[in-house]
Amino acid sequence: MTPLAPAPVPESTHVSADDAIPEYMQVLERATLYLPEDQRQQLRRAWSVGAAAHAGQMRKSGEPYITHPVAVAVVLAEQKVDIETLVAAILHDTIEDTPLTREALASEFGETVAELVEGVTKLDKLNFGSRQEADAESLRKMMLAMARDLRVILIKLADRLHNMRTLGAQPGPARERIARETLDIYAPIAQRLGMNKIKAELQDLGFHALYPIRHAVLEKRIRNQPLVRREALASIEAQLAQRLTAAGLQYRLVGRIKSPWSIYNKMQSEGKTFTQVMDVFGYRIIVGTAADCYHALGVAHSVFKPLDGRFRDFIAIPKANGYQSLHTVLFGPYGAPIEVQIRTEEMDLIAERGIAAHWAYKHGGDGPNSAQSRAHSWIAGLLESQRQTGSSLEFLENVKVDLFPDEVYLFTPKGDIMSLPRNSTALDFAYAVHTDIGNRAVAARVDGKLVPLRTQLVSGQRIEIVTAKSSMPRPQWLEFVATGKARTAIRAQLKHLQHEDAVQLGHRMIDRALEELGTSLDRLPQERLDAYLVEARYPRLEELMADIALGNRMPAQVALALAQHEGGVPNERLARAGETIRIRGDERGVITFANCCTPIPGDSIMGYHTTGRGIVVHRMDCPNVAEFRKSPERWLNIDWDREVVGDYNVALRIEVENHPGVLAQVAAAIARVQSNIDGVEYLERDTTVAAIRFSIEVKNRKHLADVIRRIRRLPVVHGVQRM
Missing domain, CATH: 3.30.70.260 (ACT domain)
Structure with missing residues (x-):
């Protein structure tokens, strides 16, 4: 639709007290009883505006379109979010799909609501070269919107959750694409933001859409648990409850039920059978304070013996998404392990709702361990890498890397704690501390022992990075780093070094070529040089030099074009040109050493100009040299400099x-x-x-x-x- 000119929302959209409120809106009314009456009135106003704007629009299921944004608001109301988020949820599709403008929304509901709606608005109208590129760019824009206000992602996740609940109305290919995108991007984002309840439902719905038969089989087997298992659960629960009560603890004890997706994932990743996965009992003990958590842990260990090496303290060292809990695995009375999680009510709320818990639970929401501040730090890190990446696809790759659910927790020499994704190396740690430290890293000390940068790290290690001013990133580093930040920083620095090397080498090559023609770059009139750059479409001289070094322009031809204009140099002089370029070996961005003959300093060598790769160096006795003589314009006389560096x-x-x-x-x-x-x-x-x-x-x-x-x-x- 064509947007209308900015104007206030018309009065005719008001709903009178006598108007019947439909059932879907009554559900929202019941879910928002935690709000004061004046805010609930504002919510009804938003509904009336949204219903009028979407009038005549229908979903693929045949329902009026307005039922979707209201259902999104219900999902958020269950998280007990603020009124601005709920209003923006009801109106989140109006700017894109209806005549309502941003200005009209801002004037009626305030600037914050208008910004939230704009942040959530889909980006389908942009033109991209591929579907993957469009998805990547949409994600990048969503992250930028999240940086301004985290409530954008709350609405986006609730929007995706309702779309997944009603996915059956979509055709097969679209259903599969949306489900895969949900499992690859949206569920991990929900987990990264600590919103485990929404994450679990997104994963299960995605699994159901992709593999309906597998999902049905697993669901049926979970439902029909054998009687022996149900008796075992009751027995374990009774023993734990008896000891916790005797210890004088106030607690809630709940059994944890595995979802079809978590069972399927474990079967796939660990190669286990259904029986092996299900043969694990899970409980959650919720107590009053952090001190009670450790007390309850002692009680649990007195009932059943703990499994060695399986205790994790996420209270002292929270996960990157703010999650806090004690995890332990016990030897059960039936030979099966018992997984126990122990946490406080506040920790449980944050574990379930993540960043949404900030609005539902006011205490401690702004502390250093809060899910919200950690989410801000994560997004800030992503945006820092985004500024250095050249493409949306590279940004998407970095985001996927940073969405790894498993982390390692490491100590700096000062005792600060840092979390990195699983499989991170000492080099990832260096870049996490600071980009400059990563760029100058040469080795690391792990618990005092000197190790290579590619060494993978495990939780609890103390890491110190050894640096040298002369060190610089190498292309091989990209093969073993695990974090998006490290990968982006290495690529950016390699591009910078390659460009600098190319400019310097290009200068030497054009200087030699001009010397053979009796002139030099300094003696050329500036006007002639500027005119040539304009003709060849180079914004700066450095770009021309880099192109010469990379083989995209032949130095002899550029020299001839410049010198002929100056004084008419005869072609036969060019034919005799035999400039010798001396190399130090550290021009690795634009000079490569051939694998066929592996030249080393001291060998007699020649260079072959290859488009896009620069100069490839061969030994003069290489069998391929005879073939290169057929293209004399690409042949370069090169030799080793007096000072050669590197291995x-x-x-x-x-x-x-x-x-x-x-x-x-x-x-x-x-x-x-x-x-x-x-x-x-x-x-x-x-x-x-x-x-x-x-x-x-x-x-x-x-x-x-x-x-x-x-x-x-x-x-x-x-x-x-x-x-």
Whole structure:
């Protein structure tokens, strides 16, 4: 529909006291009894405006459209949220789908409601290259809206929950797409924000939509639990209750029922049968204070023996979403484990409602452990990475990484606690502390022991990062980091370094090319240089230099175009051009070393200009060089600089006696000459002799010669040859 000009909401939309209130609105009235009467009147006003705006619109189920936003408001009312959130929920589709404007909403219900509605408004009108890109951009915009007001995500999750409850009206492909999106994005967001009740229902509805038969089978088996299990539950509950009462504790004891989705997930991820998953009893003990939690833990451990290594204290160290509880696993009387969670009423409320608990439970809502402040920190971290990412798809990838439900809890040298996703490495920790520390990291000390940056961390470790000013990110780092922040920072720094290297190398290449033509970049008139940049559509000289280094422009051709305009240089002079570029080896962004011949400093080398990759360096005796001579315009005369830096890969074929311990002897000999081993592979092997390929790192030909001499001294070695 075409939006109307900004105007106040018409008076005709008011509902008189005599008007009948439909059943779906009566449900909302009953759910909002916690609000004062004047606020409930405002809610009725919002309904009348929404009903008038959506008049004539129907859902796929055949119901009037207004039933959907009211149902969304009911979901939120069950969380006991504030009046502004409920009004925005009722009106959340009006800006997009009706003639009502943002200005009209702001004038009638206030600026906050208008902002919430705008934040929730869908983004289907934007044009993207693919469905995945559209979903990624929508998520990015939603995160930005969440940063302004967390209530946006409350409405969005309630909207998705009601859509999932009524998903049956959608056609098959749309149903599957929405269900998968719910399981991949919305349920994990709900979990990340501590809203476990909504998360559990989203997961179960998504599972039901994707695999209806599997869901039905599991649900039936849960319902028809054997009598023996029901008796076991009653017996365990009675023993726990008896001891808790005797200890003088005020408590609530509830049995935990597994959902079809959680059972299915455990069966899939852990390879267990239905019986194995169900053969675990679960209880929740809810007490008055944090001190009572630890008292109740002692009581539970006195009833049944605890399982070693399965106790987790999320009260002292809360999860990233604000969740607090004590978890323990006990040996049950029937040989089955008993999972017990112990928490206070406030902790239970936050565990169920997460950020929504802020409005329902006023005490402690602004503390450092509150779900809301933690949610703000998480979103702030995502937005920081979003500013550095170039695409929505990369942002989506980072969000999915950060939605891992399992975390490790680590200590800084000062004793502060940091939480990171499962499988995080020491390098992830470095970037979590600060981007600059990550960029300069060289190693880490875990509990005082020096370890490589790729070392995976486990809860309770104390981490200290070792840095060096000369260190910089490497492409290989992307292979083992687990967090979106680390991945984004590494990519951004690599792009920056590559661009700087490319500009410097491009300068050297164009300078050499111009020298051969009797001129230089400094002697060219500025007007000519500017005119060429305009002709070639480069905003700055640096962009041209980078393109030359990356092989997208040939330096000789650019030099000729510039010099001919200046003084008419003959082509035969260009043909004699044989500029030599000297390389240090640290121009890794624009210079790569060929795997076919693995050149190292000291080798006689040549360069081949490859579009998009820059210069690929080969040894002059490489078998591929003959092919490169067919494209002389791409051939570059290059040589090593006097000062060369870095380590270079080289492969050795070593023939040794085939008996135990030989491999260790060779590896030790290589290590004694300060060379790293990247890989080992058996090429040939018989009963007496084995040929092994060692991929190692050396600094130059002299270093390689030292390695080969040291290996040849071993009595078990028959021969060494560079491959």
